[in-house]
Amino acid sequence: MFRRKFLKIAGLGAAAVALPSLGAYAISLNEATAGVILHQFRFLNLDRKGIDQFVQDYYKQEGSSKSALAQVKMRGYYMLNINSDQSQLVRTITTLYLLSTDFFQNRMDEGKLVRYQGIYDPYKTPCANPFSALYYPPAPAV
Known part of the structure; x- marks a missing residue:
């Protein structure tokens, strides 16, 4: 009686551990990375094709x-x-994605579509400083 109960509990426990890990392999690495980016920047209007190309x-x-x-x-x-x-x-991935888009060139306007421009490389584009004061939105008048 105890052996059958133990085997049932052990079998259910093994299934409870194995099924979620199998679910992790149901999604590809590229889809998972794109999903992480979409989750991180859910408040932005992102170009899905651009995210796939970035990944x-x-x-x-x-x-x-x-x-x-x-x-x-x-x-x-x-x-x-x-x-x-x-x-x-x-x-790291989300920062690199944001630097690779036109978000900062559009003055961090969250209403505009954020488009991927190419992987960011500071050695190829050393003058493109996304944190420059030129890109910040104008301060509200007091």
Whole structure:
């Protein structure tokens, strides 16, 4: 009697652990990374095709990020809705995405469509300072 009960409980416990981990592999690495970006910047109007292109360019540039551990981490971050405050990897990817868009050239206007322009490389475009005071919205009159 106890053995059957133990086997049932152990089987249910193993299934409870295995099913979510199988669900993590149901989504591709690119979809998970795009989902993390969309979750982080859900208040912005983002170009979905631009996000997909950024993710392809990012993983083309970062060849080592396709390791098994990095894939599991990114899929886990996507499934758990981890934001940039909780993960340095998410912070790095989302910062690079924002620097690779026209968000700062549009004076950080959250109402405009944010378009991907190309992967940001400070050595190729050293004069494009997105944090320049020229890009900030004008201060309200007092």
